[in-house]
């Protein structure tokens with residue numbers, strides 16, 4: 001038995017996919033449903049598997065703000081560059097941050113000019129790097145949503161326990177339900193259902209969407225990332241819309257529970273506290289960010305080095321803000337595929353492979 | 367970025383475990399989960415097992431999907 005592909009291939013069966021598409025079309029009838037996939041990993045999976053055209057006329061999928069890299073404001077990149085350039089810190093980052101444009105440069109461009117930056121797979125690798133390099137300050141660029149927050153919190157707690165004092169984190173951690181609430185309330189977005197992220201939900205639990213579902217009377221379905229998960233999730237949403245329901249349902253029961261991962265939640269609550277934070281293209285959303293708590297202040301790079309992340313609304317021709325809110329599709333942006341391509345991204349939605357514009361460009365979905 | 371992959375725990379000592387991930391063995395942290403045993407499936411993200419993968423629940427979802435496929 002090949003264990004390595006279990007629970008992936010079974011959720012890609014083409015015959016079942018066709019049946020689900022038939023069921024969705026039948027349930028949608030002549031009322032095409034407008035749904036938002038909140039998460040960038042869903043965006044890529046939908047683009048790659050060609051689900052969008054297969055559902056045309058029955059379901060319109062718009063992409064939400066769920067690519068952490070895309071919504072990280074340029075002020076964050078500027079602060080990271082300043083930490084490396086002016087404070088001499090050794091930066092450790094996930095690879096997909098490198099090409100995100102700051103106000104004047106990107107980490108990749110600065111690296112080409114000598115900025116000391118290592119790409120790591122896990123935040124714990126950055127703690128290990130700091131433990132090996134005691135003479136240098138190591139700053140981990142802690143970007144992500146609830147899925148990544150426990151890993152970043154785990155690294156901070158590990159550094160505290162092992163007294164790795166030359167380790168700190170520039171935090172730009174965000175929480176999804178708060179952003180969903182803002183989008184659900186935006187009359188220009190006009191969505192009828194949320195396809196909720198798989199792994200964010202593994203941490204926070206499906207019940208975390210109850211306030212959004214109730215306050216905005218909007219159905220929410222947690223779904224896995226494989227094609228059958230996505231189609232089943234869409235089917236569950238379309239059925240709820242037909243019934244006029246606004247429940248929270250969970251397709252991804254094999255991983256996400258109603259309450260989520262309590263141990264991870266406790267760790268996050270110990271290391272972080274909620275704060276207002278700016279989202280690129282969207283603006284400041286109340287209590288949608290996590291900053292490092294007083295208890296772990298020694299590991300907060302902003303305070304430690306006096307380099308604050310300053311949020312200013314962008315002024316650019318890039319329409320990422322409208323793309324991230326699902327107001328337009330990438331192909332509606334005049335720069336798409338012209339002045340803005342993955343090799344030379346103009347806007348952040350083209351930078352990360354999970355960016356909506358990049359996914360549409362690569363898989364020809366626009 | 368929130369991609370997580372199913373992996374099987376092959377060895378563990380304390381909070382550190384070796385998992386098999388698409389044919390590759392990798393060290394990950396089990397800090398976020400209590401009492402994981404060797405042989406269990408977990409979802410790995412950024413070097414951490416973020417949650418267990420329930421084989422029983424997976425089978426239930428698959429049989430529901432099969433029912434839908436048969437009905438169509």
Ligand code: SF4
Pocket residue numbers: 317318319320321323330333334335336337340341346347348349350351357
């Ligand atoms: S195509 Fe480029 S410029 Fe246009 S919205 Fe997307 S990322 Fe921004």
